Structure formats: C-alpha cells, structure tokens
Amino acid sequence: MSILQGVEFYLSKRLGRATIDYQMLEDKDKIAVAVSGGKDSLALLRLLKDRQSFVPIKYDLLAVHIDLGYPRSCARKLEGYFKKIGVPYHIEKTDVLKKTNPKEINCFWCSWNRRKALFETADRFGCTKVALGHHLDDIIETILLNLFFQGEVSAMRPKQELFNGKITLIRPLAYIEEYMLA
Numbered sequence: 001m002s003i004l005q006g007v008e009f010y011l012s013k014r015l016g017r018a019t020i021d022y023q024m025l026e027d028k029d030k031i032a033v034a035v036s037g038g039k040d041s042l043a044l045l046r047l048l049k050d051r052q053s054f055v056p057i058k059y060d061l062l063a064v065h066i067d068l069g070y071p072r073s074c075a076r077k078l079e080g081y082f083k084k085i086g087v088p089y090h091i092e093k094t095d096v097l098k099k100t101n102p103k104e105i106n107c108f109w110c111s112w113n114r115r116k117a118l119f120e121t122a123d124r125f126g127c128t129k130v131a132l133g134h135h136l137d138d139i140i141e142t143i144l145l146n147l148f149f150q151g152e153v154s155a156m157r158p159k160q161e162l163f164n165g166k167i168t169l170i171r172p173l174a175y176i177e178e179y180m181l182a
Contacts, residue, residue, distance in 0.1 A: 007180065008050070014175040015047050016055070022159040024129070024170040029059040031129045031170075032122035035082075035089075037065070037074040040133030042081070043181045044173055048131065049087055062125055063089040066117045068110065069097040092121045122167055135173040135181060 019025050033048060035041045045063055052059065063082050067075045075091050082089035096113050097105070122130050134156055143155040158174040161167075173181070 008047075011043065011176055011180060012047055012051060014180075015044075015172045016051065018158060018175045019170075019172050022170075022174070024159050024168075024172060025055075025057045025059055026128075027057050027059070029057075029129050030062065030125070030127045031059055031131050032062050032064045032118070032125065032127040033087075033131045034118050034133065035063045035065045035078060036133070037078055038133070039181050040135055040173065040178075042133075044131060044133040045087060046085065048172065049085055061087055062122075062127060063087045064118060064121050064125075065089070065091045066114045066121070067091055067093045068113060068117075069093065069095060090121060090125065092117050119162070119167060127167070129168045129170050131170050131172055133173055134171045135176045135178050137178040139171075139174060 025031075031048065033041070033045045035045055045061070048061055052061070063078075065075055065078050067073050075093075079089065079091060094113070094117050096117075100109070118130060139155050139158075143153060146152050146154045156171065158171045160169045162169055
C-alpha cells in the first residue's frame with residue numbers, strides 16, 4: 001500500500017465515522033456535492049464516490065458547481081474532472097454578477113448568492129442532501145470566530161435540516177483535519 005492509499009483509507013474511514021455518528025446518509029439519498037474547485041470539495045467528492053462501491057447504503061451523487069460568472073472560472077476544468085471520475089454533474093451558471101453594482105460585492109454577498117443558487121439547484125434536481133466540504137478546522141474556526149466576535153459558543157453542525165426538512169445539509173469531512181486534505 002502506497003502512502004497515498006494509506007491517507008485515502010484514513011480519510012475514508014474518518015468520513016465514514018462522521019456519516020454514521022451523525023446519521024448523514026440514508027438509502028436512496030440523492031446528494032448534491034457542492035464543488036468549488038478547491039481541495040476540500042474535490043476530496044469530499046472523491047471520497048463519497050469511492051465509498052459508493054462498498055458501503056451498504058446506496059446513494060446517488062450529483063457534483064454541483066456554481067459559476068457566478070467570474071472571468072477566471074474553473075468550470076471547464078471541473079467538467080473534465082467530473083467526466084474523468086464518472087460523476088454526474090451540473091454547472092449552474094448565473095448572471096448575478098452582471099446585475100449587481102461592483103461596490104455591493106463582498107465575501108458575504110458572494111457566499112450568500114452561491115449558497116442560494118446551490119440550494120435552488122439541489123431542489124430542482126430532486127436532491128435530498130447537500131454535502132459541503134467543511135472540515136474539522138473550519139468547524140473549530142467558526143467556534144472561535146463566534147466566541148470572539150459574537151460572544152457566543154456556536155459552530156456549524158455536521159448535519160442540519162433546512163427549509164422544514166426539505167433539504168439536509170451535511171458536512172461529511174467533520175472529523176478530518178485540513179492538513180490531511182492537502
């Protein structure tokens with residue numbers, strides 16, 4: 001077994017533990033995996049795809065990339081990758097950038113619009129779950145940010161029902177540290 005295979009085995013095992021502990025997956029789930037093009041979301045997609053071949057729970061995947069229309073989009077590269085690993089995909093192109101005053105665009109705006117487009121796309125494709133690539137370090141950072149800036153102890157939950165249970169948000173990388181994904 002090569003070092004890479006050992007790391008992949010470890011990551012898969014940790015992802016499996018999180019999905020069991022938080023009951024993230026159910027038979028016949030259709031999971032929209034949010035893929036930004038970064039290491040976290042690509043690792044999440046790969047791990048969920050690999051696990052389909054041996055876990056007893058049967059689920060479908062749909063890789064979803066939200067293209068807000070930035071000039072240097074990675075959509076073409078992602079499309080090639082999705083085809084290469086054999087994952088159904090959808091690239092949602094929006095024209096929200098063209099309709100917005102550049103002075104109004106900030107991190108919150110971008111995140112909000114991406115998330116909105118992701119949920120709408122998942123709903124349109126009949127997905128029961130939306131998987132995000134947040135890992136253990138993201139969860140810890142959120143606790144600290146909320147503590148320091150909001151004066152409260154709260155974090156992202158590994159599993160969270162949204163829209164009266166219509167869609168469930170899952171974070172299968174909740175037990176994996178960022179350095180392991182690099």
